[in-house]
Amino acid sequence: xxxxxxxxxxxxxxxFAIYWVKISARPVPVAPPLNEPAQxxxxxxxxxxxxxxxxxxxxxxxxxxxxxxxxxFVRENDxxxxxxxxxxxxxxxxxxxxxxxxxxxxxxxxxxxxxQAEIATQMAAEQSALANxxxxxxxxxxxxxxxxxxxxxxxxxxxxxxxxxxSLKSRDAAKARVQQAQAQVEQxxxxxxxxxxxxxxxxxxxxxxxxxxxxxxxTLERLMVRAPQDGRILQVNMRLGEMLAITPIQPSxxxxxxxxxxxxxxxxxxxxxxxxxxxxxxxxxxxxxxxxISLEFVRIDPYILPKxxxxxxxxxxxDVRVLQVIYKFQPxxxxxxxxxxxxxxxxxxxxxxxx
Numbered sequence: 109x110x111x112x113x114x115x116x117x118x119x120x121x122x123x124f125a126i127y128w129v130k131i132s133a134r135p136v137p138v139a140p141p142l143n144e145p146a147q148x149x150x151x152x153x154x155x156x157x158x159x160x161x162x163x164x165x166x167x168x169x170x171x172x173x174x175x176x177x178x179x180x181f182v183r184e185n186d187x188x189x190x191x192x193x194x195x196x197x198x199x200x201x202x203x204x205x206x207x208x209x210x211x212x213x214x215x216x217x218x219x220x221x222x223x224q225a226e227i228a229t230q231m232a233a234e235q236s237a238l239a240n241x242x243x244x245x246x247x248x249x250x251x252x253x254x255x256x257x258x259x260x261x262x263x264x265x266x267x268x269x270x271x272x273x274x275s276l277k278s279r280d281a282a283k284a285r286v287q288q289a290q291a292q293v294e295q296x297x298x299x300x301x302x303x304x305x306x307x308x309x310x311x312x313x314x315x316x317x318x319x320x321x322x323x324x325x326x327t328l329e330r331l332m333v334r335a336p337q338d339g340r341i342l343q344v345n346m347r348l349g350e351m352l353a354i355t356p357i358q359p360s361x362x363x364x365x366x367x368x369x370x371x372x373x374x375x376x377x378x379x380x381x382x383x384x385x386x387x388x389x390x391x392x393x394x395x396x397x398x399x400x401i402s403l404e405f406v407r408i409d410p411y412i413l414p415k416x417x418x419x420x421x422x423x424x425x426x427d428v429r430v431l432q433v434i435y436k437f438q439p440x441x442x443x444x445x446x447x448x449x450x451x452x453x454x455x456x457x458x459x460x461x462x463x
Contacts, residue, residue: 149390152456154382156433158373158391160448162364163436166342169361171197171352172330182361184344188335194361195346197331202324209321216317220310223303230300237293244289248282255279339365342446364446368438371403373452374430377412382456389435391450399442401450403435 148155175197182194255275262272343362346352352360371391375383389403408431415428433454 149453150388150455150457154375154379154454154456156373156375156430156452156454158371158435158450158452160444160446160450161370161372162339162342162366162446163368163370164365165370166446167336167339167363168359169194169333169336169363170354170356170359171195171333172354173197173327174351174353175331177346177348177350177352180344180346180348182341182344184341186341188339188341188363190335190337192335194333194335197333197352199328199331202328202331206321206324206328209317209324213314213317213321216310216314220307220314223307223310227300227303227307230296230303234293234296234300237289237296241286241289241293244282244286248279248286251275251279251282333360335363337363337365339363342366366439366446368436369444369446370406370434370436371401371450371452373433373435373454374415375433375454377429377431379456380412380431383408383431383433383454387433388455389433389452391435391437391452393442393444394449394451397451399440401437401440401444403437403452406434406436408433 177195178198179196180194181192181196182188188194255272255278258267258272258275261267262269340363341361342364344360345356345358345362346360373389385408386405389405391401391403393399393401412429412431415430435452
């Protein structure tokens with residue numbers, strides 16, 4: 109009995125093995141794709157992955173000075189003009205510095221005004237001293253004439269020595285007064301030059317303080333971040349009260365011109381020689397190949413660079429190098445977005461280069 113049972117089990121195992129081999133050999137049916145893939149458009153095609161950008165590339169706006177955000181004037185999808193306010197960095201400290209600078213300027217202007225008033229007084233004193241010298245020089249001339257006359261009379265014995273000596277002393281006294289007046293003139297000139305030096309110093313100090321004030325005003329103006337050009341707000345990555353750094357992980361605001369859009373196509377370097385200026389191209393939206401966008405050639409960036417991953421992971425390593433070709437297009441009737449990936453087919457047929 110056990111013998112027949114063993115034979116039966118062996119036959120069952122062999123039958124199951126044959127059955128399993130036949131089942132495994134059947135082709136597995138392939139599930140149809142959810143969306144039809146994009147098809148080649150041209151006879152000779154170069155395929156590449158592209159990403160939609162704002163015209164002239166996306167502009168990443170960051171604060172020129174680190175600080176806390178106190179006001180945000182825009183939201184995503186807002187249309188802005190060049191010079192429009194975007195956001196404000198806390199400016200209280202800067203305003204306090206400007207107020208202090210204005211006070212220092214006022215004090216320097218008062219010092220300059222005082223020095224200018226002093227110079228008028230010193231100039232008047234100099235003129236008075238010069239007039240006094242002229243007056244005393246005239247008296248000295250008279251005393252010298254009297255002395256000369258008395259000297260002749262004394263030599264002739266007409267007048268006594270006492271009279272001659274008196275005129276001599278009068279001449280010496282007049283000369284001393286002239287010397288004293290000339291010293292006063294020199295003193296007044298020295299004071300005048302000192303006052304002029306004070307005015308020069310006061311003017312230089314005032315100029316320096318105004319330059320420092322203007323520098324503070326420029327910094328204050330920079331705290332109000334404005335749009336560098338016309339465009340649309342694509343992304344706002346900050347909130348009120350946040351501290352912004354000069355080089356944040358992500359830009360505070362992304363701005364772009366969306367009246368026209370452009371596609372940056374990565375072409376593998378092995379196909380770089382097949383791309384020519386003016387080549388026609390068509391882009392297909394990922395996930396919906398039925399939506400096509402006709403592209404207009406703009407330029408070829410003349411530098412082959414390592415391909416960047418579109419996943420956003422900047423630590424990912426790739427060995428592929430690509431040539432970037434730029435095309436532009438007008439936004440179609442269906443929705444497309446900046447940052448959206450597209451499949452691009454470039455006509456590799458020879459074309460006439462754009463001059």
